[in-house]
Amino acid sequence: xxxxxxxxxxxxxxxxxxxxxxxxxxxxxxxxxxxxxxxxxxxxxxxxxxxxxxxxxxxxxxxxxxxxxxxxxxxxxxxxxxxxxxxxxxxxxxxxxxxxxxxxxxxxxxxxxxxxxxxxxxxxxxxxxxxxxxxxxxxxxxxxxxxxxxxxxxxxxxxxxxxxxxxxxxxxxxxxxxxxxxxxxxxxxxxxxxxxxxxxxxxxxxxxxxxxx
Amino acid sequence: xxxxxxxxxxxxxxxxxxxxxxxxxxxxxxxxxxxxxxxxxxxxxxxxxxxxxxxxxxxxxxxxxxxxxxxxxxxxxxxxxxxxxxxxxxxxxxxxxxxxxxxxxxxxxxxxxxxxxxxxxxxxxxxxxxxxxxxxxxxxxxxxxxxxxxxxxxxxxxxxxx
Numbered sequence: 001x002x003x004x005x006x007x008x009x010x011x012x013x014x015x016x017x018x019x020x021x022x023x024x025x026x027x028x029x030x031x032x033x034x035x036x037x038x039x040x041x042x043x044x045x046x047x048x049x050x051x052x053x054x055x056x057x058x059x060x061x062x063x064x065x066x067x068x069x070x071x072x073x074x075x076x077x078x079x080x081x082x083x084x085x086x087x088x089x090x091x092x093x094x095x096x097x098x099x100x101x102x103x104x105x106x107x108x109x110x111x112x113x114x115x116x117x118x119x120x121x122x123x124x125x126x127x128x129x130x131x132x133x134x135x136x137x138x139x140x141x142x143x144x145x146x147x148x149x150x151x152x153x154x155x156x157x158x159x160x161x162x163x164x165x166x167x168x169x170x171x172x173x174x175x176x177x178x179x180x181x182x183x184x185x186x187x188x189x190x191x192x193x194x195x196x197x198x199x200x201x202x203x204x205x206x207x208x209x210x211x212x213x
Numbered sequence: 214x215x216x217x218x219x220x221x222x223x224x225x226x227x228x229x230x231x232x233x234x235x236x237x238x239x240x241x242x243x244x245x246x247x248x249x250x251x252x253x254x255x256x257x258x259x260x261x262x263x264x265x266x267x268x269x270x271x272x273x274x275x276x277x278x279x280x281x282x283x284x285x286x287x288x289x290x291x292x293x294x295x296x297x298x299x300x301x302x303x304x305x306x307x308x309x310x311x312x313x314x315x316x317x318x319x320x321x322x323x324x325x326x327x328x329x330x331x332x333x334x335x336x337x338x339x340x341x342x343x344x345x346x347x348x349x350x351x352x353x354x355x356x357x358x359x360x361x362x363x364x365x366x367x368x369x370x371x372x373x374x375x
Contacts, residue, residue: 006319006328042366049362053355058272065272096346096354098271098327110356160324167292168280176278176323 001069001156001184002055002093005101008163016107018191020087021115027083040212044081047074051089055099059190061183068187071112072148073195075119076141077202079213082116083109107159115151119144120213135212137203138196145195149188157181180181261312264331268302268320275302279322286314286333298322308333 008016031037051070058065074082093099100108126132126140136156160177164170202209247295269275277300281290285308298304300318306359308316313334 003324004327007321007324007326019264038369041369045362045365045369049359054364056351056355060272065270065274077268092358096351096358156324167282167295169295169297172278173280173321173323180323180325 001111002090002100003104003111003154003156003159004098005103008104008107008159012159012163013103013107016104016110018106020067020106020109023083023110023117024087025148027080028119030080040078040081043209044078044085046156047078047082048085048089051086052092055093059187061186066183066187066196068194069112069149069152070190070191070194071116072119072145072191073198075116076123076144076149076195076199078116078118078212080117082120083113086113086116111152111155111159115148115155119148119195122147123213129194132203132210134200134203138200140179141199142192142196144192144199146188146192149184149191153181153184153188228345262333263305263307264316264318264333265305266318266320266329268298268304268326270325275300276320276322277302278327279320279326282319282321283308284317284319285309286316287310287312289317310334 031040034040046071051074054068054070056067058067071082071086074085078085087105090100090105090108090112091102094101094105094108123140123144126136157177161174164173199210266281268279268281270276272364278296279298279302280293281296281298281304283294283306284290285293293309293316293350294306296306297303304318304320307333310333314332316331317328318331319328
């Protein structure tokens with residue numbers, strides 16, 4: 001789901017950077033409004049490492065192979081820290097793994113970071129009415145993972161379909177994009193399950209980690 | 214002496230016979246069918262270097278059916294050739310050697326892909342292909358990034374305690 005260099009026109013990559021800059025500014029503003037903004041940095045740092053490594057673990061889904069994104073998990077556990085964490089993780093993925101690219105860093109940050117912020121707000125709903133419980137944490141954790149990855153796939157598909165260059169075989173490329181989107185359906189549910197299991201585990205062993213989100 | 218004269222006359226006669234024989238053989242060659250000259254060989258050559266690319270994902274899966282666009286050095290915007298990779302991610306083409314320089318080959322499949330730069334002809338000796346890193350290099354670099362993250366986490370968790 002990382003869009004590499006040379007696929008999108010300059011106008012789209014430029015808009016991606018502008019949107020990413022705006023969202024990063026907003027996220028940092030929200031982080032600074034916290035009582036102790038540094039409190040969650042260790043958590044954000046470790047999850048950045050998890051996000052960075054996740055794209056290297058391939059899951060074979062014929063005819064292609066996919067990888068976990070973990071943006072729903074980051075959104076659920078980190079809140080507004082998730083966006084800068086994903087941005088840093090994407091930067092290292094681009095320069096080290098060749099996943100994505102530096103020109104498309106802004107677009108990729110929006111594809112994966114924006115759904116993470118949506119996942120954060122979904123996960124907060126577990127506290128709605130009578131506070132959270134283990135079951136509600138699992139349910140909203142699952143929903144966070146599913147929705148975040150689902151939106152990421154949808155954004156990836158829409159951005160590609162609306163920017164198909166004229167010199168390629170559009171019909172063939174469109175079919176390949178749809179095939180890739182279908183291959184991500186199992187990933188969406190795996191992401192939901194992973195997010196649910198991790199949030200439930202954390203709530204059980206150290207619920208304090210979830211206090212701030 | 215008379216005997217010697219007879220001998221010289223015989224040699225002269227023999228030479229005349231040889232000359233006549235040589236003329237006869239030459240005439241025979243001249244009037245032979247022309248097919249004999251077809252054994253002559255005329256070879257011209259044109260140096261065409263075929264370029265074969267193999268496109269795979271970093272997981273090793275071939276990019277079967279990926280679209281390929283080849284760009285000539287003097288026109289980086291309009292594809293000189295387009296095509297499709299086979300089931301093993303292979304695609305071959307013969308660049309026009311009259312257009313030396315760096316030829317760009319872009320491979321694309323479902324929004325994924327990349328570009329490789331192939332030098333053709335002239336003094337373009339620098340190949341700037343997509344080499345990438347080995348698994349060992351990626352492993353070491355990843356370990357550095359992970360350690361950086363853990364170090365950051367430890368640093369800020371310590372600050373919080375003090």
